[in-house]
Amino acid sequence: MQPSATPYEERLTTPRSWWFVCLLVGVSMALILLPFGTLPLLGGLVGGTAVAAVVASAYGSARIRVVGGSLVAGDARIPVSALGEAHVLDPEEARAWRSYKADGRAYMLLRAYVPTALRVDVTDPADPTPYVYLSTRDPERLAAALDAARAAA
Numbered sequence: 001m002q003p004s005a006t007p008y009e010e011r012l013t014t015p016r017s018w019w020f021v022c023l024l025v026g027v028s029m030a031l032i033l034l035p036f037g038t039l040p041l042l043g044g045l046v047g048g049t050a051v052a053a054v055v056a057s058a059y060g061s062a063r064i065r066v067v068g069g070s071l072v073a074g075d076a077r078i079p080v081s082a083l084g085e086a087h088v089l090d091p092e093e094a095r096a097w098r099s100y101k102a103d104g105r106a107y108m109l110l111r112a113y114v115p116t117a118l119r120v121d122v123t124d125p126a127d128p129t130p131y132v133y134l135s136t137r138d139p140e141r142l143a144a145a146l147d148a149a150r151a152a153a
Contacts, residue, residue, distance in 0.1 A: 084121035
């Protein structure tokens, strides 16, 4: 099996401002432990910041890839032969498709801090999933990679 002609890989990392929030969580833990002394205060600062950073990093580790004739998005691996037309969504359309236009059966890899998205129809009749919604910072390039992978398959 050949890799797609237009390889695509993206990691949906958390915004920089979230790392500041992680520091604030550590400061909050330090303030909670302040009555117990200096050592617990430092432990709360370091421990609270570390735990919040691990959570933020895990949330931002979602990846979208087009590899080996498949779309790999988060935990889902979908062959491109089971995918139909890709629709590039601008920020307004993306907001609509993740709220009032959303179908509960759809697979959604969404991150609210990523304004644009790609909606890909699922054409496999055995699959009840009507479409795949993917938050992506470069929906045009992802759609092109899917088209190239479909053409190569």
